[in-house]
Amino acid sequence: xxxxxxxxxxxxxxxxxxxxxxxxxxxxxxxxxxxxxxxxxxxxxxxxxxxxxxxxxxxxxxxxxxxxxxxxxxxxxxxxxxxxxxxxxxxxxxxxxxxxxxxxxxxxxxxxxxx
Amino acid sequence: xxxxxxxxxxxxxxxxxxxxxxxxxxxxxxxxxxxxxxxxxxxxxxxxxxxxxxxxxxxxxxxxxxxxxxxxxxxxxxxxxxxxxxxxxxxxxxxxxxxxxxxxxxxxxxxxxx
Numbered sequence: 001x002x003x004x005x006x007x008x009x010x011x012x013x014x015x016x017x018x019x020x021x022x023x024x025x026x027x028x029x030x031x032x033x034x035x036x037x038x039x040x041x042x043x044x045x046x047x048x049x050x051x052x053x054x055x056x057x058x059x060x061x062x063x064x065x066x067x068x069x070x071x072x073x074x075x076x077x078x079x080x081x082x083x084x085x086x087x088x089x090x091x092x093x094x095x096x097x098x099x100x101x102x103x104x105x106x107x108x109x110x111x112x113x114x115x
Numbered sequence: 116x117x118x119x120x121x122x123x124x125x126x127x128x129x130x131x132x133x134x135x136x137x138x139x140x141x142x143x144x145x146x147x148x149x150x151x152x153x154x155x156x157x158x159x160x161x162x163x164x165x166x167x168x169x170x171x172x173x174x175x176x177x178x179x180x181x182x183x184x185x186x187x188x189x190x191x192x193x194x195x196x197x198x199x200x201x202x203x204x205x206x207x208x209x210x211x212x213x214x215x216x217x218x219x220x221x222x223x224x225x226x227x228x229x
Contacts, residue, residue, distance in 0.1 A: 044205070049215075102163065
């Protein structure tokens with residue numbers, strides 16, 4: 001039973017355009033979300049996070065939007081660069097008790113940015 | 116100056132063997148984890164340790180035994196390896212177990228059981 005879902009396994013965009021990566025969750029009790037980026041043969045690296053008390057968090061070219069009513073969040077990358085090509089994971093601590101020791105991950109979306 | 120390092124990066128072994136994966140973090144974190152990424156690409160928590168104490172064991176077979184000799188190390192020993200154990204295993208750490216903190220991952224160990 002996937003609590004955090006990334007329904008698009010892959011996404012391809014042109015360099016300089018916007019990349020939008022989507023993530024849905026099933027339980028409205030989730031209150032914190034993280035995005036991780038993973039290159040081949042490397043571990044995931046933390047990218048950006050958002051608390052449920054916000055609907056937007058921005059860090060340079062990366063912005064995460066949270067729509068609590070739709071139980072949906074998205075990661076926007078503007079402008080996209082070839083170096084952004086990686087797998088992006090959406091993650092969250094469990095909706096009930098627990099924290100970082102029990103992160104729930106989506107399946108990931110592979111982003112390819114074409115020069 | 117690698118933050119979370121795990122060895123080996125690749126491990127190929129025969130069914131029935133026993134193997135270990137080592138992990139070390141130099142971030143001064145209290146909490147360390149083992150995650151498994153299976154063939155379907157899901158990243159799932161296996162074990163969590165806080166200050167050398169086991170706090171999470173996510174229904175992992177007894178053949179998997181984590182050991183934390185100190186806060187900076189969390190090793191994973193696997194007995195009687197099976198084909199289904201083939202996966203990428205990631206070690207990670209975080210400052211604490213709070214909800215609003217991120218985990219830092221090692222580069223992964225690709226285990227192939229033949």
